[in-house]
Amino acid sequence: MYLVLITSFFSLLFGVLPAWYISTNNFTGKNIYDILLYLPLSIPAYIMAFTYSDILSYTGPLQSFARNYFPDLASFLNQDYLQIEVLGVIMALALYPYIYTACRLSFSLIGANYIDLSRSLGMSRTKTFYKIIIPLSRVSIFSGLFLVIMEVLNEYGAVKYFGVNTFTSGIFRSWYSMQDVETASLLAVFLFFVVVLFFSVERFFNSKYNFNYKPNTKKFRHENPSTSKKIFIYTISFIPIFLGFIVPLLFIIGNVIYEFERIDFYKVFNLTSNTFIVSLIASIIIVLIAVYFQFLKRIIKNKILTVFNEAISLTYALPGAVIGLSLIIMFTSFPFKSEVLIGSFIVLIYAYVMRYMAVGISPLKSSFEKHPSSYDDTALNLGMSPIKLFKSIHLPINKSAIAIAFLITFVDIIKELPITLILRPFNFDTLAVQTYEYAIEEMIPKSSIYSLTIVMMGVILLIFLKKIVNKEIDVSGS
Incomplete structure (x- = not known):
């Protein structure tokens, strides 16, 4: 829980203030900063941890720079950085984009x-932020924080490398090292x-504090900050980006440049293909299922579908180690020969779908619920079939949400x-x-080409995602 607290605190610090200043101010480079603040999401927490452990190490x-030019500073910097506090800050740098x-x-x-x-009541902009904006946004802030907490609980590569004991690392250690299925x-x-x-706390916040505030009815007037405030905004936004x-x-x-002559590009291509294909x-399966159930909810008013949505939301909160272990235990208990399924692509894809279905449903649920049910009632009363209703009405008006759902799940699965x-x-x-196998064997330079490929795939997808999100923000009136 200590790791959760540290990561949560710094994620809030890196995420909330830059979002506020970028949403309410005009300054040179604002759009570039806005995009760059998303991009740390392209770097998995375990790659961030491997990289910073190498940067901060003695060699x-x-x-090395401090020893050559600032000997007095070098002795101060010579510390053991594989500590839970350092890991918390590093993980916050990778996860704050959720918030x-x-x-x-x-x-x-x-x-x-x-x-x-x-x-008009005489409140300063700072007081407005703390007294008005934060209370209005606490559900959104806590939703982002909930995702950060779930990612910390799910993390294995970073905590394993730093030697931090968590539930996930304990499950792996019991299962693989000790062969103790019962403890795992x-x-x-x-x-x-x-x-x-x-999950229950997050749902409580949603039900207790979620409300429909009055939508924006006029164009938002962005502030033109003073020079000193611009410097502050640039600094507070640049730190998490840098x-x-x-x-x-x-x-x-x-x-990668250092290892370039020793890189096996054929292996890189094969692993990239494997990653791309399974992702x-x-x-695609996640988006198809999510779209189907969201459309079905509109056509068939059934409480079972609502309960199903809630149950699916819980699957994202389940760490990958729990899902993987549960599926192995489930399939090995089947009466027929389970080796056909265990270690197959079917089970791997099923686990991905189970873990990330909630990620795909979330933007689609919001999008489908924005549109009044009168669309469906009018079309059906005019004799339009459900299939034609979906193709003619819901597919066009929800295409942005479908693209967002696909891109988010793709990035996460990569x-x-x-x-x-x-x-x-x-x-x-x-x-x-x-990447993990090389890093855990202390071959971080050799793992870098695989890390870079993951990051570049993530960057490309996130830039597309940001463009779609910006369109949604513009439509909303910001």
Whole structure:
């Protein structure tokens, strides 16, 4: 829980303030900053941890530079950085975009009305932020924070490398090192109850504090900040970009250049193909199922479908180690020969779909619920079939949400490590697995080409995602 607290605190610090200043101010380079603040999401937490452990090590560039030019500083920097506090900050640099994204959308949707009203009451912009904007946005902030907490509980590669004991690392250690299925199962069950607790708190916040505030009815007036405030905005926005994206990316590229002559590009291509194919298949299945059930909910008013949606939301909260272990236990208990399924692509894809279905449903649920049910009632009363209703009305008006759902799930599956480690078929690796295996053997430079490929795939997809999200923000009136 200590790791959760540290990561949560710094994720809020890196995510909330930049989102507020970018949503409410005009300054040179604002759109570039807005895109760059998303991009640390392209770097998995385990790659961020591997990279910074190498940067901060005794032979790393930071301490080597200090020894050559600042001997007094070198002795101060010579510390053991494989500590839980350092890991918490590093993981926050990789995960804060979840909070930034939620806040950016929330601040944009609130619009000018509340800010103008607070100004008429004599409140400063800072006081407006703390007294008005934060309370209005607390559901969105907590939703982003919930995703951060779930990612911390799911993380394996980073905590394993730093030697931090968590539920997930304990499950892997019991299962693989000690061959103790009973202890691994017990830890998985306990972790499941911890996740259910966080999930219940998140649902409580949604039900208690979620409300429909008055939508923006006039164009939002962005502030033109003073020079001193511009410097502050640039600084507070640049820190997470620099530490969460620029530094690790440059270090990874440097390692790739250093190892360039020894890179097996045929292997890189094969692993990239493996990663792309399983991510593509799982993402398509997730989006198809999510679209089908959201459309079905509109046509058939049934409480069972609502319960199904809630149950699916819980699957994302389940760590990959718990899902992987549960599927192995489930399939080995089948009366027929389960080896046909265990270690097959079918089970691996099924696990991805189970883990990330909620990610695909979330944007689609929001999009489908925005449109009044009168669309469906009118079309059906005019004799339009459900299939034609979907093709003619719901597919066009929800196409942005479908694209967002696909891109988010694709990015997440590319980075997935615990499920792939447990359920991958024999002699089948992905970029994430190869990165982890080299890094855990202290061959971080050799792992860099695989890390860079993951990051570049993520960057491309996130830029597309950001363009779609920006269109949604513009439509909302920001």
